[in-house]
Amino acid sequence: EIVLTQSPGTLSLSPGERATLSCRASQSVSNSYLAWFQQKPGQAPRLLIYDASSRATGIPDRFSGSGSGTDFTLTVSRLEAEDFAVYYCQQYGSSPYTFGQGTKLEV
């Protein structure tokens, strides 16, 4: 089973700043099959990024994903008020598919 470790656990920033979230895998994620989700309180998660760097439909271009192998990054170029939430990475390169423990992005 691939273990995903996200860092930091909590990231405190202000609107307008740049956010960089990390997701490290215990072994290589095949084909860079890694996704990023955003979750706000009381809501289902929303897919932001798939295949490590492809934006899902309707996702603003301030969200970008990068990385391969074992190291992946989600970047939010200029934070807006609605971006403060919890972010999860997930690998779907090998079963069982697994999630990271989450990064809370707070003001």
Added chain:
Amino acid sequence: QVQLVESGGGLVKPGGSLRLSCAASGFTFSDSYMTWIRQAPGKGLEWVSYIGGDGRDTHYADSVKGRFTISRDNARNSLYLQMDSLRVEDTAIYYCLRGHMILPNWGQGTLVTVSS
């Protein structure tokens, strides 16, 4: 538009059973892999299981293998999760999703509480 509506959650005692259902619409159900993901209260996301379009390809998380069974009825556009030998740690919101790799469509979830 894709719609996924989960049902069947509730309160059950440890060791008991529950069957979750997911009614799907807005896409060709029989052509689609389907996935269950859960989230314990205040905790992170946990992938549970997926099933192929014809029902033959199934995968499970180690934490539920041997206790949960995923199935589908393509004539009814419905996905199921039979949960047996339930444990307190199975308490979670269970989400039904279209697909098994790229997961853009989530239901609203159904809450399962395992408690004596």
